Amino acid sequence: MTIRTSLVDLINSLDAILRNAEMTDTQRERMLRLRALLSAMLDEVLRQEINKDTAAYQKAIDRTLEATKVADQALKDLKTIAEVIQKAAQAAKAIDQVIKFAASVLA
């Protein structure tokens, strides 16, 4: 598992929610903002040569997997969209510790 693959999985899970869940305008905007941020991070992950042998790298993968799990559960109505947004934002912060891309946005 790499940040790249786990990030792609998370974006795919967010897409599944966007495609299939009815949501308010506010929720939709938050989801789209997160998707945009995660996509920009994915671009950066694709560009960079990343050192995988760090604690921050593993933490980023763990957080991203956790967020994906919550997103998948939300599709089954076991979690709320608010929980998905919270976990995905935590994953984005953890990824940013590795790629140093959007620190100012996430602060």
Next chain:
Amino acid sequence: MSNLALRRVPVIALAMLLAACGSIPTDQQLTTFAAATTALSGSARQAIDSSNQAVVQRKLRETAELGAGVNDALFTPLVSGDPYDKRVQLLDALQRYAAALDALAHADNRQQIESAATDLGGALDSLGERYSAVAGKSNPFANDGALVAGIVAAVGEAVSEQRRRDGIRLAIETQHPGMLEVLPVLRNELGSDGVFATAQINYADGEVATLMSRYNADHEARRLPADPDKRLERLQKIEQARDAAADVRQLYARLDEALGTLIGAEQALYDVVTAEKKPEDLYGAVARLADSAQAVKRVRDRLEKK
């Protein structure tokens, strides 16, 4: 030229029955190999450009959807400047390598042999340098002019069929180890798990998700148009976006497959000249390469029409 040459594949099978050419590829095999490699290089270059374009389109969509401001970063593709140039030049060099091998197979006199050998040497130098820049590894080809001199010496003053084949054998044997380093890097970058596929699929999937979520949000807020035809238009746009996303996935799956068959054909060339395999194996490998290059082009053409 490439389409015509790709259609000649059945001719190869006929030639196989008629000609016993020992362990050196026939002129026709090298022509088909070159045409397919050229077509594949062109498709790969277009895939890089499409992926770059997709990244910008995705950001434009996000900005429009969220009502965000505009800045220079919005128009930055996935790969630009020097990294972009190196990748395109790597594909150009691959194309030149295949063309030079083909020219060598068809050279009739010493001047043409020298010209083809020089082109081959130049293409391999360029291939090695670009590979080195893209992969961050050392140049796998010896940049010392020995290959060109060796081919010219092998063929000699009076070009005969046998001597020309000796030159081809030397060329294939010499470049093969380097090609086996270069081609997997290309497949890694341009295959179905590569950076360009990942970025372009992300755009295509995002487009579907955005359109569907907007429809659902409008439905939730009872904002959908009253006219069913207007609603149908929106649904049809969603369907088009879904089709495009499926085609993008298929493009990179076919590209991945084709780059795999190129590696297979390159290996088959070497195996045949070193007598590790029979000429029949090369016919199959070159035919698979031609078919797979054509398959990539078909998906690419379909995507371009959308």
